[in-house]
Amino acid sequence: MQAVIRPALPGDATAIASVGRESFTWAFGHLYEEGTLARYLEATYATAKIASSLEKPANTYFVAELDGRVRGFLKLKEACPHPSVTGPGTPWQTQKLYVDPSLLRAGLGRRLMDAGEAWMRTRGAGSTWLVVYEGNDSAIRFYETLGFRQVGVEFHDFERLRVAFKLMEKRL
Numbered sequence: 575m576q577a578v579i580r581p582a583l584p585g586d587a588t589a590i591a592s593v594g595r596e597s598f599t600w601a602f603g604h605l606y607e608e609g610t611l612a613r614y615l616e617a618t619y620a621t622a623k624i625a626s627s628l629e630k631p632a633n634t635y636f637v638a639e640l641d642g643r644v645r646g647f648l649k650l651k652e653a654c655p656h657p658s659v660t661g662p663g664t665p666w667q668t669q670k671l672y673v674d675p676s677l678l679r680a681g682l683g684r685r686l687m688d689a690g691e692a693w694m695r696t697r698g699a700g701s702t703w704l705v706v707y708e709g710n711d712s713a714i715r716f717y718e719t720l721g722f723r724q725v726g727v728e729f730h731d732f733e734r735l736r737v738a739f740k741l742m743e744k745r746l
C-alpha cells in the first residue's frame with residue numbers, strides 16, 4: 575500500500591514520539607551510554623513534549639502514514655536564520671526527519687522532504703538548512719541525493735558527549 579504524506583494532527587503525538595525514539599536509537603544509540611540515551615530520549619521524545627511542539631506556530635510537522643500507522647515524520651521550523659546559511663530570503667530549518675528503521679529505502683524520507691519543500695516554497699522560503707551527525711553516512715548520502723550541500727561544521731553537546739555535525743543547505 576502507498577504511504578500517505580499529510581500534515582500532522584495533535585493526535586499524532588504518541589506515534590511521532592514512538593517513531594522518533596525507535597529511529598533515533600537505531601541511528602545513534604551506539605554513540606551513547608545506556609543511561610545517557612534514556613535521558614536524551616525522555617528529554618526529546620516524551621509524548622507531552624511532542625504534543626507541545628506540535629502546537630507551536632513556528633513548527634510544521636508532516637507524517638508518513640502506512641496502513642493507518644505513522645511510520646515517519648518531518649519537522650520544519652519557520653524563518654530560522656543561521657549565520658553560515660546565505661541563501662536568498664529567510665531560510666527554514668529542516669529540524670527532524672525520522673523513518674521507522676524497518677521501512678528504510680522505501681521512499682518515505684524523500685516523499686516527506688518533497689512535501690516539506692513544497693510547503694516551505696509556497697511560504698516564501700529561499701532555502702532550508704539542517705545539521706546531520708558527521709558519521710551518519712546514510713543520511714548524508716540521502717540529503718546529497720536530494721540536493722543539499724555542506725556549508726559548515728558545528729558541534730553539539732549532550733551531557734559529556736560532544737558530537738560533530740555537518741551543516742547542510744538546499745536552495746529551494
Ligand SMILES: CC(C)(COP(=O)(O)OP(=O)(O)OC[C@H]1O[C@@H](n2cnc3c(N)ncnc32)[C@H](O)[C@@H]1OP(=O)(O)O)[C@@H](O)C(=O)NCCC(=O)NCCS
Nearest residue numbers: 601672673678679680681682683684706712713715716719
Ligand atoms: C535519512 C532517512 C530519513 C532517509 O529516509 P528513507 O526513507 O530511508 O530514504 P528514501 O528511501 O526516501 O531514499 C531516497 C534516496 O536517498 C538516497 N539514500 C537513502 N538512504 C541511503 C543510504 N543508506 N545510502 C545511500 N543512499 C541513500 C538514495 O538515493 C535513495 O533513493 P533509492 O533508494 O531509490 O536509491 C532515514 O535513513 C532515517 O530515518 N535514518 C535514521 C534517522 C536519521 O538519521 N535521520 C536524519 C537525522 S539528520
